[in-house]
Amino acid sequence: MERIIARFVGELRDCGIRVSPGESLDAVQALALTGIRGRRSTRQLLRLTLVKNVHDMPVFDAAFNRFFSRFQFPPEGDIPGLMDAAIVSMEGEFSTMNLVESHHDDEEPGPLLKLDSQIDPEDLQELKSLTEIDPDDSDGNEIVVQIKGHRELAKAPRPSRRFVQNPLTIDLSQGLPQERGIVFTAEEQASMQDVVSRMMLRLRKDMKRIKNNQNRGKLHVIKTIQKNYRHDMVPFQVALRRKRREKPRLLVLCDVSFSVSHAARFMLLLLHTLHNQLLDVRSFIFNRQLAEITDLLANLPVNELMRTIDEGDIVDLDENSSYGQVLLDFKKRFLENLRGRPAVIILGDARNNYDEAQDWVLEEIREKSRYMLWLTPEEREIWRRGDCVIDTYGAYCDKVEVVKTVEDLSLVVEDLLLDMYADQAHPLEKKRQREKEAENEQLDYRGYYSRGATVASEPAFDPSGRSHW
Amino acid sequence: MITEQGVKEFLHQGGYIADDAIATAVFLALRMEKPILIEGPPGVGKTGLAKALSASLDFPLVRLQCYEGIDEGKALYDWEYGKQLLYTQLLRTQLDSYLSVSADLREAVERLSSEESLFFSRNFLVQRPILRSFLSEKRSLLLIDEIDRSDDEFEALLLECLSEFQISIPELGVIEATRRPLTILTSNGTRMISDALRRRCLYLYIGYPELDREIAIVRAKFPDLCESLARQMVEFLRKARELNLRKPPSVSETLDWAQVLSILKASQLTPEIVANTVGVIAKHQTDLQKVTDLAVRELG
Numbered sequence: 001m002e003r004i005i006a007r008f009v010g011e012l013r014d015c016g017i018r019v020s021p022g023e024s025l026d027a028v029q030a031l032a033l034t035g036i037r038g039r040r041s042t043r044q045l046l047r048l049t050l051v052k053n054v055h056d057m058p059v060f061d062a063a064f065n066r067f068f069s070r071f072q073f074p075p076e077g078d079i080p081g082l083m084d085a086a087i088v089s090m091e092g093e094f095s096t097m098n099l100v101e102s103h104h105d106d107e108e109p110g111p112l113l114k115l116d117s118q119i120d121p122e123d124l125q126e127l128k129s130l131t132e133i134d135p136d137d138s139d140g141n142e143i144v145v146q147i148k149g150h151r152e153l154a155k156a157p158r159p160s161r162r163f164v165q166n167p168l169t170i171d172l173s174q175g176l177p178q179e180r181g182i183v184f185t186a187e188e189q190a191s192m193q194d195v196v197s198r199m200m201l202r203l204r205k206d207m208k209r210i211k212n213n214q215n216r217g218k219l220h221v222i223k224t225i226q227k228n229y230r231h232d233m234v235p236f237q238v239a240l241r242r243k244r245r246e247k248p249r250l251l252v253l254c255d256v257s258f259s260v261s262h263a264a265r266f267m268l269l270l271l272h273t274l275h276n277q278l279l280d281v282r283s284f285i286f287n288r289q290l291a292e293i294t295d296l297l298a299n300l301p302v303n304e305l306m307r308t309i310d311e312g313d314i315v316d317l318d319e320n321s322s323y324g325q326v327l328l329d330f331k332k333r334f335l336e337n338l339r340g341r342p343a344v345i346i347l348g349d350a351r352n353n354y355d356e357a358q359d360w361v362l363e364e365i366r367e368k369s370r371y372m373l374w375l376t377p378e379e380r381e382i383w384r385r386g387d388c389v390i391d392t393y394g395a396y397c398d399k400v401e402v403v404k405t406v407e408d409l410s411l412v413v414e415d416l417l418l419d420m421y422a423d424q425a426h427p428l429e430k431k432r433q434r435e436k437e438a439e440n441e442q443l444d445y446r447g448y449y450s451r452g453a454t455v456a457s458e459p460a461f462d463p464s465g466r467s468h469w
Numbered sequence: 470m471i472t473e474q475g476v477k478e479f480l481h482q483g484g485y486i487a488d489d490a491i492a493t494a495v496f497l498a499l500r501m502e503k504p505i506l507i508e509g510p511p512g513v514g515k516t517g518l519a520k521a522l523s524a525s526l527d528f529p530l531v532r533l534q535c536y537e538g539i540d541e542g543k544a545l546y547d548w549e550y551g552k553q554l555l556y557t558q559l560l561r562t563q564l565d566s567y568l569s570v571s572a573d574l575r576e577a578v579e580r581l582s583s584e585e586s587l588f589f590s591r592n593f594l595v596q597r598p599i600l601r602s603f604l605s606e607k608r609s610l611l612l613i614d615e616i617d618r619s620d621d622e623f624e625a626l627l628l629e630c631l632s633e634f635q636i637s638i639p640e641l642g643v644i645e646a647t648r649r650p651l652t653i654l655t656s657n658g659t660r661m662i663s664d665a666l667r668r669r670c671l672y673l674y675i676g677y678p679e680l681d682r683e684i685a686i687v688r689a690k691f692p693d694l695c696e697s698l699a700r701q702m703v704e705f706l707r708k709a710r711e712l713n714l715r716k717p718p719s720v721s722e723t724l725d726w727a728q729v730l731s732i733l734k735a736s737q738l739t740p741e742i743v744a745n746t747v748g749v750i751a752k753h754q755t756d757l758q759k760v761t762d763l764a765v766r767e768l769g
Contacts, residue, residue: 041493
C-alpha cells in the first residue's frame with residue numbers, strides 16, 4: 001500500500017499539488033485505520049489527508065480517476081489480495097508507459113495515431129472495466145476523463161511542470177485566445193492572488209518596521225499607564241502617539257494597444273488586487289485616447305472590465321497608439337489636479353508610430369511626482385529599432401525596467417512600494433536608504449540606455465523556468 | 470470503538486446532518502488525533518459541527534475566537550502579575566525573617582533564588598483556551614474559530630501546539646497535553662493560511678450541502694415544517710445561490726427562513742411570502758431585488 005500511495009503522491013506532485021512526506025504518511029495511516037472499502041470512501045480519505053486547498057480539489061479528483069482507473073475497488077475489503085492485484089497492475093501501467101516513450105523516440109509523427117488505433121483485446125477489456133465505475137460518483141462523465149488520461153500517456157513525455165519548481169510563475173505566453181477576448185481563468189486569478197499574497201507577506205514585515213519607526217511621536221500617557229498596569233505602574237513599556245500616515249499614492253498609465261495588451265492586462269489585474277490593500281491607485285488606460293478607469297477597477301469584476309476594454313468601449317482599440325497625443329491629453333485634463341506627489345508608473349513599449357514624442361510633458365509630470373517608472377515588455381536589444389522612442393522618454397524617468405513575468409512585475413511593484421513607504425519613514429530609515437543609494441551609485445550607470453544594444457542585458461538561460469511575454 | 474457510520478449517527482442525534490466527507494474527517498481526527506482545518510463559505514455549519522460534536526461526544530467545548538492582534542497571552546497562557554505582586558507584598562514580613570538567618574547579602578540572594586521558582590509556578594499561571602483544553606481532565610474539544618482573522622505570527626505560534634500538543638513556557642518548561650483535545654480550526658478563507666499549518670491538519674472543505682441533505686437539515690431542526698414546503702424552499706434557495714449575489718444565502722439563512730416560515734404558518738411559497746420575508750435570506754440591498762425577481766419568475 002505504501003508503494004501505491006507513494007506513487008500516487010508522485011503523480012499529484014506532477015500535477016502541481018504540493019504534498020509533503022508527512023501528509024503521505026498520514027494518508028497511509030488513515031487507510032490503515034479504515035481499510036479500503038470502495039472508491040468513494042478511499043477518494044475521500046486521500047483527499048482529506050493529501051489535499052490542503054480547495055483549488056487543488058478538481059486536480060486531485062482528475063488525478064485520482066486517472067491513476068486508479070486501472071483496478072476495481074471491490075465492494076468489500078480483501079486487502080492483501082487487492083494490494084497484490086494493484087501492485088501488479090501498477091507495474092503493468094508503468095511498463096506500458098516506458099514502452100510508449102521509447103516508441104516515441106524512434107519515429108516522431110506516427111505513434112499517436114497508431115496507439116489510438118491499435119487497440120488489442122486487453123485494452124478493450126480495460127475500456128469495459130472503465131464503464132463499471134461506481135455510478136453515483138459525483139464527478140460527471142468519468143469515462144471521458146479517463147480516456148483523456150489514457151491518451152495523455154501516449155503523448156510525448158511531459159515537460160516537468162513548472163509549478164513544481166516555481167509555483168508562482170504564470171505562463172503569460174499561453175492561454176491568450178485573442179479572438180475570444182481577454183478573460184482571466186480562475187487559475188490565473190488564483191495564481192495572481194498567490195503572487196500578491198506572497199508579496200504582501202514579504203512587504204508586511206518591512207512595512208511593520210518602517211511603520212513602527214514612523215509612529216514615533218509624543219508620549220501617549222493613558223496608553224502607557226494601561227500598558228504598565230501589570231508592572232505596578234513602573235513604565236517599562238512606553239506607548240507613543242501615532243503620527244497620521246497616508247496611503248502612498250500611485251498613478252498608473254497603461255498602454256492597452258495590441259502590442260502590449262498581454263502585459264497590460266496582468267498589470268491591471270495586479271493593481272486590481274492591490275488596490276485598497278496598501279495603495280491609493282489611480283489608473284488610466286490609453287491607446288490614442290486616454291481614459292481613467294479607477295472607478296471601473298473598483299466596481300466591476302475584473303473579467304467584465306477586460307471585456308469592456310477589449311470591445312473598445314473605453315478607448316478605441318483600432319487606432320494606432322500615440323504616446324505624444326496621450327501625454328498632451330493627460331497634461332490638459334489631469335495634470336493640474338494631480339495631488340500628493342504620486343509615484344507614476346507607465347507601462348508601454350513606447351512605440352509612437354512616428355508621431356511627435358512631446359516628451360516635455362513627461363518633464364512636467366516628473367516635477368509633480370515622487371518617482372517615475374517606465375515598464376516595458378520589450379527586450380533591451382530591440383528598443384532602438386523602428387518607432388520606439390523609449391530613449392527619449394527614459395531620460396525623464398527614474399528607472400526603466402523590462403518586465404516579462406508576473407513575478408517580475410510583482411517584484412518591481414514591491415520595490416516601488418518599499419521605496420514609497422521608506423520615503424515617509426523616520427530620518428534614521430532615510431539615512432540608511434541614502435547610504436544604500438550611495439553604494440549603488442558607485443556602480444557605473446552611464447550609458448544605461450544605449451548600452452543594451454551591445455551588451456546582452458538578459459541572461460541567455462533562465463534557470464527558474466520563467467515564461468516570457 | 471467508533472466507526473464512521475457511528476460518527477454519522479451520533480452527529481445526527483446531536484442534530485447535525487453530516488455527509489460522508491464530514492463523518493470520515495471526524496472519525497480520522499478522533500483516531501489519528503490530528504486537528505481538522507475546515508474551510509468553506511460562511512454559514513455552512515463549520516462552527517456548528519464543533520458544537521454538535523462537543524454535545525454528542527460529551528467533550529467540553531473550549532472556544533478560541535481569533536481576531537487581529539491575538540497573541541500568546543490571549544490564547545495560550547499568561548502570568549498573573551497582579552497576584553504575583555500581591556503575594557510579594559503579603560510575604561514581605563515573612564521574607565524578612567526568612568532572610569535574616571543568612572549571614573551576608575550573597576547568601577540571602579542564594580536563598581532567595583532557590584525559592585524563585587515559587588513565583589513562576591502553576592499557581593500564577595492563567596490558563597488561556599489552548600492550555601486549558603490541554604490540561605482538561607476529560608478529553609475536550611478545542612475550537613479555534615476563524616483562524617484567518619489572526620496574523621501570521623499567531624499562526625506560527627500554533628504550529629507547536631497543533632503538531633505536538635505541547636506548550637513551551639520558558640519559565641516552566643514544556644507542558645504536554647494530558648488528553649489530546651479534538652481540535653477544529655475554521656476559516657472563511659479571507660486570508661490564505663500558511664502551508665505549514667495546513668500540513669499539520671486534515672483538510673475538510675464544507676460547501677453548500679446537496680439538496681437532500683439540506684432538506685434533512687431543515688427537517689431535523691424544524692420537524693413541524695411540512696416536507697413539501699421544506700423541499701420547495703430549499704430548491705428556491707439553491708437557485709438563489711446561482712444568482713451571483715453579494716452574499717449568497719447559506720445554510721444558516723435556510724434555517725432562519727424555515728423558522729420564519731413556520732412562525733408564519735405558511736404552507737406554500739408564493740412571491741408575496743418571499744417578498745415579505747426576503748430580508749431573512751438576502752443581506753444586501755442589491756440582493757433583495759434579485760431575490761424578489763427570482764421569486765416572481767419561479768413561483769409566480
